[in-house]
Amino acid sequence: MASQALAQVTPDIRRRIERLRTIPTMPRLIERVVAALDDAEIDLGRVGELIEVDQALTAQILRLANSAFYGAQGRTTHVAPALVLLGTTVTRSLVLTSSVFDLQKVGLRGFWEHSIGCAVAAGALAKVTQRVPPEEASAAGLLHDLGKVIIYRELPEDFATIVERAHTEGRSFRAVEQELLGVDHAEVATWLTARWHFPPQLAEPIAFHHHPGRAWRAADHAAIVHLADILVRAVGFGNGGDALVPEVDPAAWARLELTADMLDRVLDQFDFDLDQALNHAVLD
């Protein structure tokens, strides 16, 4: 296991990994917005007021709500109605991640595309299988490689080495990061999701997208994101850090009960939604 591997790595790497465990801390505003979203008697007007304090976050919420992906198409100009459209799960994930990363900004186009593709694929799988709300599956898909972003931000030289070695040695990104760091991106993300109190519908697919059988509170979400990650790699869209298409977990496959006809519908939905998402990204 990763914790045993961690005991064997050099003191220098161990210090750096320990640093990953403690950062980043959640900004005060984000903490207040998340608390308001978690409130049993949620007041979206109040949440909207809090969000509108932050221009960048407001722009991000309105941009997504007005995208073709969500269908408001320029009609939503205030945050509160946008929140109704997006739902609390998606809003929560947007808010939580806005202060951590913007993959487009860090210039990792292939990784950003992989995340968008996984979000779209997870949403398509959710729509066809009708096992979980599509927006929850999409949000989990979007964030499934959060750990890679954290490693990129905090250990950029190690990240570059992992990418290079995965490419030249034809190995998985995960195998190289385990060898080099003693942990993988899924475990790194697990530290963050625990620290930031992500709900199980997001935390478990992020933590277990390579081992969906370990999920126990959001097993359907984990199975869908696991398969979405494989599907988007098999399609050849984006770059997840290596060129390999992982094996499908038999239990996750059995859980989703996908037939050939359903797979065709998933892929048609994927193509349609990806087109919409990318057109928004280009034309916005």
Place this chain on the structure above:
Amino acid sequence: MVRVPLEFAKPTMRLAKPICDAKGRVLAGSGSVLTPSVVRLLRRLAIQTVVVAGGDDDIAGWEAVRSLADERRLLETRMGEVVPRSARAMLQEALDRRLARRDRRLGSETDG
């Protein structure tokens, strides 16, 4: 120079060949930047693919329109060894059917 579907056009891309209307009038000249307004114009004209400058270094692999045979070869390479009747085989068969549907939709415009 590579042909890409219009939906994958980006403001960083430039046309490598002009786009003309039915009467031969140039709508967007060679070298035009594919800005959002240009893309919207081309979309209204039902243009599906455009030829843009740059090679493989500039264009991500998934963006280029290839022949169905090339797409199938790439899919087989990505999938690697596949056990018959496994989940992986079912996935590969579905992806192969998708490639055929996509090819029919785009009309195999690979001649440049």
